[in-house]
Amino acid sequence: MKIIVVLKMVPDVVEELEVAADGKTLDSEFLRLIANELDAQALEEALLLKEKYTGTVTVVSLDAPEVDDALFTALAKGADQAFKIADGSGALSTRAGTYRLAQVLSTIQGLLPADLILTGAQANDDLDGLTAPLISHLLRLPQLGIVTKVSVDTAAGVATVLREFPGGVRGEYEIKLPAVLGIQAAEKPPRYVPVAKVLAAMKSQAIQSVPAPPVADNGGSLQIEEMAKPEVTEHAQMLRGSPEEIADQLCEILAARGLV
Amino acid sequence: MAGNVWVIAEQWRGQLSEITYEVLALGKELATALGCDLQAVLLGHNVKPLAASLGKADSVLCLDHSALATPVAETFAQALMPIIRARSPQAILMPLTNVSLGVASLLAEELGIGCVNFCRDVRAVDGSLQTRSVLYGGKMEAIVKPAQRPAILGILPGVRPPDEGRTETVPPVEDVTVDVQESSSIRWKRYIEPEIGDVDISKQEVLVSVGRGLQSPDNVAVAAELAEALGGAVCGSRPVIDQGWLPLSRQVGKSGVVVKPKLYLAAGISGAPEHVEGMKNSELIIAINTDEQAPIFHVAQYGIAADVMDLLPALTEAVRSRKEVKSHA
Numbered sequence A: 001m002k003i004i005v006v007l008k009m010v011p012d013v014v015e016e017l018e019v020a021a022d023g024k025t026l027d028s029e030f031l032r033l034i035a036n037e038l039d040a041q042a043l044e045e046a047l048l049l050k051e052k053y054t055g056t057v058t059v060v061s062l063d064a065p066e067v068d069d070a071l072f073t074a075l076a077k078g079a080d081q082a083f084k085i086a087d088g089s090g091a092l093s094t095r096a097g098t099y100r101l102a103q104v105l106s107t108i109q110g111l112l113p114a115d116l117i118l119t120g121a122q123a124n125d126d127l128d129g130l131t132a133p134l135i136s137h138l139l140r141l142p143q144l145g146i147v148t149k150v151s152v153d154t155a156a157g158v159a160t161v162l163r164e165f166p167g168g169v170r171g172e173y174e175i176k177l178p179a180v181l182g183i184q185a186a187e188k189p190p191r192y193v194p195v196a197k198v199l200a201a202m203k204s205q206a207i208q209s210v211p212a213p214p215v216a217d218n219g220g221s222l223q224i225e226e227m228a229k230p231e232v233t234e235h236a237q238m239l240r241g242s243p244e245e246i247a248d249q250l251c252e253i254l255a256a257r258g259l260v
Numbered sequence B: 001m002a003g004n005v006w007v008i009a010e011q012w013r014g015q016l017s018e019i020t021y022e023v024l025a026l027g028k029e030l031a032t033a034l035g036c037d038l039q040a041v042l043l044g045h046n047v048k049p050l051a052a053s054l055g056k057a058d059s060v061l062c063l064d065h066s067a068l069a070t071p072v073a074e075t076f077a078q079a080l081m082p083i084i085r086a087r088s089p090q091a092i093l094m095p096l097t098n099v100s101l102g103v104a105s106l107l108a109e110e111l112g113i114g115c116v117n118f119c120r121d122v123r124a125v126d127g128s129l130q131t132r133s134v135l136y137g138g139k140m141e142a143i144v145k146p147a148q149r150p151a152i153l154g155i156l157p158g159v160r161p162p163d164e165g166r167t168e169t170v171p172p173v174e175d176v177t178v179d180v181q182e183s184s185s186i187r188w189k190r191y192i193e194p195e196i197g198d199v200d201i202s203k204q205e206v207l208v209s210v211g212r213g214l215q216s217p218d219n220v221a222v223a224a225e226l227a228e229a230l231g232g233a234v235c236g237s238r239p240v241i242d243q244g245w246l247p248l249s250r251q252v253g254k255s256g257v258v259v260k261p262k263l264y265l266a267a268g269i270s271g272a273p274e275h276v277e278g279m280k281n282s283e284l285i286i287a288i289n290t291d292e293q294a295p296i297f298h299v300a301q302y303g304i305a306a307d308v309m310d311l312l313p314a315l316t317e318a319v320r321s322r323k324e325v326k327s328h329a
Helices: A037-053 A067-077 A094-105 A131-138 A195-204 A243-256 B018-034 B048-053 B073-087 B103-111 B217-229 B238-242 B308-328
Strands: A002-007 A009-011 A033-035 A056-062 A081-085 A116-120 A143-153 A158-164 A170-176 A179-183 A207-210 A222-228 B005-009 B038-044 B059-064 B091-095 B114-125 B128-135 B140-146 B151-155 B173-175 B186-192 B206-210 B233-236 B263-267 B284-288 B302-304
Touching: A002 A037, A002 A067, A033 A037, A033 A067, A037 A056, A037 A067, A037 A116, A037 A143, A037 A179, A056 A067, A056 A094, A067 A081, A067 A195, A067 A207, A081 A094, A094 A131, A116 A131, A131 A143, A131 A179, A131 B103, A143 A170, A143 B073, A158 A179, A170 A179, A243 B284, A243 B302, A243 B308, B005 B018, B018 B038, B018 B091, B018 B114, B018 B151, B038 B048, B038 B073, B048 B059, B048 B173, B059 B073, B073 B103, B091 B103, B103 B114, B103 B151, B114 B140, B128 B151, B206 B217, B217 B233, B217 B308, B233 B238, B284 B308
Parallel strands: A002 A056, A002 A116, A056 A081, A081 A207, A116 A179, A143 A179, B005 B038, B005 B091, B038 B059, B059 B173, B091 B151, B114 B151, B206 B233, B206 B263, B263 B284, B284 B302
Antiparallel strands: A009 A033, A143 A158, A158 A170, A170 B186, A222 B140, B114 B128, B128 B140
16 A cells, blocks of 8 residues: 655644744744654654555655654654655745645656555645645545545555544544545554664664646735734742642632532 | 625535525625626525525525535536526625535636635625635635636625524526536435434533643543533534544534533644534633643633643642532532
């Protein structure tokens, strides 16, 4: 089975984010990029599928700071090859990036058709669209999102997938391959890979760089007028002191409400 | 004629979602400001009776077809495409939920129009629309102008109080012929209901909820001890469930359970919008997180900037000794 995983680099929100001087973008000086968390779930699902059904996993990503780390990590985890696609725009646009990806995917020899294209169900910067439905539309493939379980009948050329709905309800669908799936969670938490293994991958494997063709604007462009930290209308009253002092303060608060 | 404002009325399993009323309330404001009508678009199968509840809209377009019986983004987008082309609304407001996810992206791409996700507010400014969109897990907000009309706006839950979108008025309903076929590539099979866990967290008065900040699965026991001392239960945010630290029945948030306990103690939870959606109506929210900027502190009444593992044992101890004193009093 041939599986492609689309990784997108997004700001690590564990770090403090700052707005750049233009007032419209993030300040790159303080920015640390990581692979979108749900894309990491998609990679894990791809690796699990490869283990179960045999096949290859190819990881593709648009070029971005720290992307080499993410791609070498994917190789160390068991991906077979990794492609880095030049990203011209640098603008905050999932749509522009996905055009570029979709165009380039079809130019890399031997890559398409793949049985499955997996990516995260969404990302924290998907302001103008989501990768999975966009790529499915551009490649004319069927798509399902918010997927948490995938099993494949290779002989019949179909996958059975579970998709999340509200309140813990899931829906079961059958989808013809090739298909695009927006993964919400892999069946197992993403595997851990020691740094030594990533370093070994850096020595023994290579990331293939692909130039990007010029991309036409599909007319979906947005204008970001302003970016700012959310205005805090309400903020918790912060309790300070030693753990014991705070515990006592909390007990008073709970006691006042009859909770202890 | 600039076209109307549309709200895609989300229904799932024969019931209108709460967010539909929230988005109707917002749509009414925008239609009034722009001087046009508000129209609700209802899609599904055998859903026409639901149109009577959409009276906040000036009229309802009803798209009823067996192919729309269960949500498939591609089929929903195909059903909407021709009527958007034919009737040229100036804005399409679509609930951004895990029922409708994906439809907006497909529509925007197919029609070559703008799409703005994660809108927590939309305003009409000098005759054009401006959204306030949540980015980076709630750490930033962007004021966004879609460059052309119509624009599809993905609206987050909580944009307006749902009651503002309800009315007794019964709107005129127009049946729209839908030319759509069931997807030849995607076949619906069945719903799988959630397993009932040992504890129904929606019925607990006290919840100690744990997040990634707990660092290790072994620490869940520490939170469970506090929950026990308080006479409640332990639950968690999505990452904790995905890691297998707690069963799915204990997940609070958008794709888990919505809870309203008397006390919600969020331990090591950053407060991503998907999580907040499931607990924001709790009576008392106390949050512990090392990052004082974490969005959870915007919904909590009391906050502690500390490591969960430094505080929880001390709190359990304090609660226990207070209860002991009380029982001897």
